[in-house]
Amino acid sequence: MLNCFQQAPHGMLPETTHDEASRQEFAKSLKGFIQAQLLPGLEPVYQKRVAKNFERENGRAPENRHDIRKAMVRDPYFQLYASINRIAQELLWESTNVSIERQLPELIEKARAYSAASSAELDIPGGFEPPRYVSALDIHCMPGGYCAEVTTDDVAAGVLYDRGVYLYTMGYTGPNNDDMGRSVCNYLKRNMPDFKPRRILDMGCTVGHSTLPYREYFPEAEIWGIDVGAPVVRYAHARAEAMGKPVNFAQMNAEETRFEDGYFDLVVSHILLHETSGKAMPRIFNECERLLAPGGLMIHADLPPFDLMDPFTQFILDNETWYNNEPFWGAMRDMDQIELAEKAGFPREQVRFDTAPMAVMEFNAQSAGYDAASTGEVADRDFTAGEFAPGGGWEVLIAHKPQRKHEAA
Template sequence: MLNTFQQSEHPMLVQSNHDQRARQEFVKSLKQHIQQGLLPSVQSTYNTRAVNAYTKKHQHPPKDYRQAREAFQDDPIFKAYLSVNRISQELQWFSVIDALDDTVESLEQTAKKLPAAGGSLQIPEQFTVPKYISELDIHCMPGGYCGPKGASPLHAGALYDRGVYLYAMGYMGPNNDDMGRSVCNYITRNNPDFKPKRILDMGCTVGHSTLPYAEFFPDAEVHAIDVSEACVTYGHHRAEGMGVPIHFKQANAEATDYEDGSFDLIVSHILLHETSKSAMPKIFQECHRLLKDGGLMIHADLPPFDEMDAYTQLILDNETWFNNEPFWTAMRNTDQIALAIEAGFAKDKVKFDNAPMAIMEIAAAAESYSEEMAEDLADREFTAGEYAPGGGWEVLVGQK
């Protein structure tokens, strides 16, 4: 899987020289080794040494991530894994920053010369970014989603665009759009007659997941919002450079200024685990307000802990402990169905479901591609591991 998909070129993608590219490929390979090379040994050690010792002491094996951490936290194998995993996370950003520093001025010039694709960018004169976003280097990204103070307005978006591809090790596909593409596939299969005219993507960052909606629903007007001015600015130029008309806007999903019933479809992609526990109910309420009758709300993220064994919970909980993901665990412990009902969605109109990863389906249908690509895909094992457990995205679906 390691190099099945390289990131597709587009006018706003940060350019790297040979050495910088080699360093980035090393980081991607290291992350792959951690998941496919180290994690099996970590799990084997947990299942034997840690579980046996904990069971002997408590007369039962660990039941959840808290007990699993108690059982495993002092084990040298676990500590070694945590150390290497944290280093790889920091390296993924640093491997891009050098190239970005060398090319950010040229990206600014490119942005000024892009032909119009029909999209727009709206930045309000006064806007307050929530402190849980502005004051935190989320997932160890220097400057977080808003970027370092004083940096180019394209810095955070360009860093995220390349960095998240390395983090995903290619699993997001050539355009980093697997989540959006997977949800679009889910909609067309489960609601084939649903033809939204206005779509809103909440917490869009740079619009990776937004663009497939313009492809799948070409008659729809697609809007994308995020609290980060840097992300929506870069996202706008990225979409224009790729020839896709998207209307980007700096706005908070907790309270937008769109009118009631403005949208037929509201989506988000890994927004919920990046937002605070107090903000999540407000986001659900805003979704209900903004949807037309019969409209759909779909939030794509990762499964709640109650669907996992204690070891898997532990590995994922490490994102909160060691990767600057403060809301990751809280989101997994939140009753999102109850929040949706409290926001106004009928109980029988809300459910969790699974949207298979589009890239996994590409692998399964490899015979429909060129012979060379089919052979390449057929020889590779698509095991999402930590990245997307079960090979799909958990989707919370609500209909108004």
């Protein structure tokens, strides 16, 4: 897919000087070079050199991603790949932070003004403590993480995430960084056209990238985005207003929200689960079941499980665990999410994995002269989800809460 998307401007993005913009574009291009030129070289190095050395030393072939990692970390080509990848990650945050630090007071004032004029709610309670699996480290190596605040009404983490995600994904999440939410909305419209949720909750929304498509697709619904980081929630609220799509945002933990039982018809998340923990994930599933009204849907768009991947692919994707401050990245993919959903109260026959085709790919298909949704030329492809959906789709876990018996009758 030709990547021609630039990030769409809006009122809460900082302006960049020529040099700042050039550094950021270099950081994005470096990520692209690593993915296109260095990453493909890892498998032949493994097959022709590393695997043979491992078998000679251990008397057996590598059996899993852990064996492969032990062998690969000693190889100079992998060391080059891993070090440049880490440098590129740190560079994209550094190049963005320069613009933010220069304009932070102005951005804070703009956020206050947008939020004051908004018709949507912003709920940031005093005394809230984010869980340590988020606050104890800088996830994605993002300086300060999602929760750090250095001044009153700080929004720096939100601004950094908004711009940084665009660079990190090399533009493949679309001009508004909203491809995951838009893809799930497209999936719902295509596969469940009669589903009209009255209330929608986006868990772990950060700056609302994936939240806003639901405002567009379900304009009559009451929509909430929640996250444990006050700066990102504050920014999300102002960003939504700046884009003309007001949404309610609140600082809450997805493990235990402040909403009443059965309040929502649709509970979603987008790349939330792999940033939680082994103890938190079951609690989040339990909370989803509690929050859903009968007939409601739980949809988690995240990373595909490891069980259908070969060990080398697992090893490649698990590099995020080791080199990008994503400690739960690999462990989450080993967990039986269908079993977790069943234990939370969803009938097993109502839980499944599926793939939501990338909205940007469907957009490209339509631009090429056909309607992907109506022709099925994209929708019916055999998508294989992966890191930033290189196969063309996002992995989604879908669970349906049954109607009460008298309602179903």
